[in-house]
Amino acid sequence: MSTTKSSIVQFTPFSSLVQPPFWHELTRLKIDVLRLSExxxxARASYTIGRSVTDRETGTEIDLGCHLTLGADAFSQESQQTSNVISCNGTFKNYNTIEEFKxxxxxxLFNQVADEIWEGIKTTGDSNFLNQFILITFADLKKYKYYYWxxxxxxxxxPAWTIGEPGWQAAEDTLGRDVLASIYSQLHESVKPYFLARPSSSSALExxxxxxxxxxxxxxxxSAQLVCFxxxxxxxxxxxxxxxxxxxYLRVRFLKRGPAQIRVLCWRDSELPIADRPWRSRFGIVEAPADEVRAGTALQSRPAAVGWEKNTQGKLGPRFADLAPMMDPARLADQAxxxxxxxxxWRILPALNLEKVAETRCxxxxxxxxxxxVARTLMGWGVRNITLLDSSTVSFSNPxxxxxxxxxxxxxxxKPKAQCAAxxxxxxxxxxxxxxxxLSVPMPGHPIPPSGVAQVRADVEKLESLFDSHDxxxxxxxxxESRWLPTVLGKAKGKIVMNAALGFDSYLVMRHGARTSGSTSDSASTSKLGCYYCNDVVAPADSLTDRTLDQMCTVTRPGLxxxxxxTAVELLVSVLQHPDGVNAPAPPPNFQDDQDESAAYKSVLGVVPHQLRGFLAQFRTMPIVGAAYDRCTxxxxxxxxxxxxxGFDVLLRAFNETGYLETLTGLDKLHDEGEAALESVDWDDDEGDM
Incomplete structure (x- = not known):
């Protein structure tokens, strides 16, 4: 034992250094994994060799602190070994409210981790147990403010460890440059949090x-032993x-009857020193009272532990991080x-497939x-790709x-409406x-002059391309009549087609039936679901010419x-959530949701109807199933x-020739048959009788 004057060893406490990507990862973990779980x-953090910088004005050395760093990989299961970086395991716990956090x-929590370290020391002897941490948080994800401790x-x-005079010294002065160079060469490829060193016959140290x-x-x-960290x-x-x-660790496992003196090397050299810079590592001899060490008393029960970090005011308490001012507003919006x-x-719809909705191109x-x-509601559902098509400009009655x-x-x-809306x-x-x-959509009943055919052909090709690139x-x-060409393209290309039309106090929202059924249901095939025109016995024609002002404008109740x-967007999302997608079957007219638990008609959001007719005068909505018509235009x-x-030739005839669609579908024969049936009736003109 040394008889020189000694002082108690004081340790530089860890200070947390949380990188901004960690908060982004915590946000993801909270929303996608933990949800309401506590x-x-x-978790994993890391520390590295202590560093200092030189003040350019005063020339003094400024310590950068004893940092434990958390980054974006804090919750990753794969640890990446980096030169001179030590990984530490930790326990993370997030609370749902600030009150629960406080x-x-x-x-x-602290004692649980301290007990684990102590048991590791006593039973396994594994030094990896020695560096652990605890992190508790509350994340205010609406404002991007985080409380953490x-x-x-x-x-x-x-009694405390002491260090005798002259205290901590430059390792270069006490151990020599050769010893430090030998350690450096052995640690360069594989850094260790703790290690022992002794003289070797083959090299300076092993x-x-x-x-x-x-x-x-x-x-x-x-005198030749070195305990290093x-x-x-x-x-x-x-x-x-x-x-x-x-x-x-050493006191419990090895120093009960051995020497009470340890020669400690504080390793701080991540690179070889250059000509004008000495080695940074420090050396000192720490001691413990001989009677305590040799007796080994009171060491089987866990000693007291300390370690809660102080806040920026130097008091024991949580810290606070406000990321909103430093984050890219666009990224804030994207997450929010x-x-x-x-x-x-979290609790309502765990099976909701939000990714499928977000990826749908509308x-x-x-x-x-x-x-x-519709565009605003789609954005509310997280849809990221929206294309608007229109040929008119914004008028004073629109905003x-x-x-x-x-x-x-x-x-x-x-301004052009479509681009202005986008x-x-x-x-x-x-x-x-x-x-x-x-772009203007060509329509039946609106003939195309010869000079305009090339432009209409280009418009149709553009429209076909848009259908191909959207879902x-x-x-x-x-x-x-403007809905006719999109109806044909949507059915031919197998797209989900949603239709919305307004009256004064009524509306129709429907999904067009798929061309072929891929439904797994044993029920009626969705190929029997009709489109917007399936109830018509005439082809769409010009409804825009010679209209009065009230006919030219859609006169409807403002809330309709x-x-x-x-409703149209919600119906689309229900279709997307159904396992059969566009082929989802519609519930029959007599379907009772509280009685029939069949999943064939349901997505995770409920039933997937064919048509919804709303009547605002009665505040009533009626689900309807409309059959596809084999002579539908x-x-x-x-x-x-x-x-x-x-291709385009049949479309051009539909635009230009009155009666062409009736002839193509056989509706003209149906009309003739109807006329013949009426003429064959023997009408009696006697009053009250037929």
Whole structure:
């Protein structure tokens, strides 16, 4: 034992250094994995050799702190070994409310980890147990504010370890450059948190794990023994926090009857020194009272432990991180817009497939009242790809009814509606991929002059290309005939087609039936579901010419468009959630949801109807199933096969020739048969009799 004047060894405590990517990863973990669970989760942090910088003005050395760092890989199961970086295992626990965070039993959490370290020391002798941490958090994900508190459990030595004069010294002065160079060469490829070193005949030193203390130093005099650790402290007088548990480890396992003196090397050299810079590592001899060490008393029960981190005011308490000011606003929005959707999956709909909704590419034909409301609702469901098509400009009557337009959009003749609406969507949420297409949809009953055929052909090709690149199409136009060509294209290309139409106080929302059924249901095939035209016995014709003002404008109750648009989007999402998708069967008219538990008609959001007719005067919605009509001018096989064989030519005839669609589908024969049936009736003119 040394008889020189000694002082108690003081350790530089760990200070948490949380990188911004960690908070992003915590946000993901909370929303997608933990949800409302408060279970503890394994976490990983790291520390490295202590560093200091030189103040350019004063020339003084400034310590950078004894940091334990958490990054984006804190919850990853795969640890990446990096030179001079030590990985630490930890316990993470997130609370759902700030009140629960404040009231948490922190003592119990701390003691649980301290007990695990102590048991590891006593039973396994594994030094990997020595560096552990605790992190508790509360994440306010709406405001991106995080409350957190770290603890780094370390055992209190009683009596304390001391270091005699002259205290901690430069290792280069006491051990020599050759010794340090030998250690550096052996640690360069594989860094260790703790290790032993002794002289070697083949080299300056050889090293071994801390657990080999007894055998490794069996024949080595105390003056040649070195206990080493990678030191995260840069202080010249105080070693880092990891040494604290290492000394407890040695005292419990090896120093009950042995020497009470340990020669400690604080390893702080991550690179070889250059000409004008010395080695940074420190050396000192720490001691413990001989009677305590040799008796080994009171060491079987766990000693007291300390380690809760102080806050920025130097008091024991949690810290606070506000990421909102430093984050990219677009990234903030991208994470926040889907928060409501992900909350649905926590308790209400765990099976909800949000990714499928977000990936659906939606084409909106019409950027008026219906189009604006549909686009907004799609964004609410997390849809990221929206294309709007329209041929008109914003007028002064639009902004109060169409929420994507403003007064300034009407000036100077008005901006093109489709592009203006797309720009508005991107202002609302920069993460949406919104596009506007200025295009007029050709219609039956609206003949194309010879000079305009080339342009119409190009417009049709553009429309076909848009259908090919989208998954779902909304028909949101003003006129009945403008929906004909999209109906044909949607059915021929197997797209989900959603139709919404308005009356004064009534609306229709429907999905067009699929051409062929891929349904797994034993029920009626979805190929029997009709389209918008399946109830007609005439082809769509010109309904726009010679109309009065009230006929040219859609005169409807102001709230009706929002109701119909939201219903159309909700129906689309229900279709997407059904296992059969576009082929989802519709419930029969007599279907009772509270009596029939059949899953064939349901997605995780409920039933998937064919048509919904709403009547605002009675505040009533009626589900309807409409059968496909084999002579339909919009979706019958006669129409589809003619389009697939003849392409634009059959479309041009439909635009130009009155009666062509009736002839193609056989409706003209049906009319003739009806007329013949009426003429064959023997009408009696006697009053009251027939």
């Amino acid at each position: 279970q503890t989760v394994p 009231a948490a039993d922190k003592t119990a 770290f603890a780094f459990p370390a055992f209190v030595a009683k 090293i071994a794990p801390l657990s080999d203390y007894a055998s490794f130093f069996a024949s080595v005099p105390p 990678l030191d995260p402290s840069a202080s010249v007088q105080h070693p880092g926090w990891p040494l604290r548990n290492a000394l407890a 817009v889907d928060l409501n959707l992900k909350l649905m999956r 084409l909106l034909l019409g950027a008026g009242t219906l189009g604006c409301y 109060v009814r169409q929420p994507l337009f403003e007064f300034t959009d009407c000036l100077d003749g008005g 720009d508005a969507l991107k202002r609302i949420f920069p993460g949406v991929n919104a596009k506007g297409v200025n 779902a199409v909304f028909l949101l136009m003003d006129s009945r 468009a929002a109701i119909a648009s939201a 919009g979706c019958s096989e006669a129409i589809l096969q003619a389009y697939e064989k003849q």
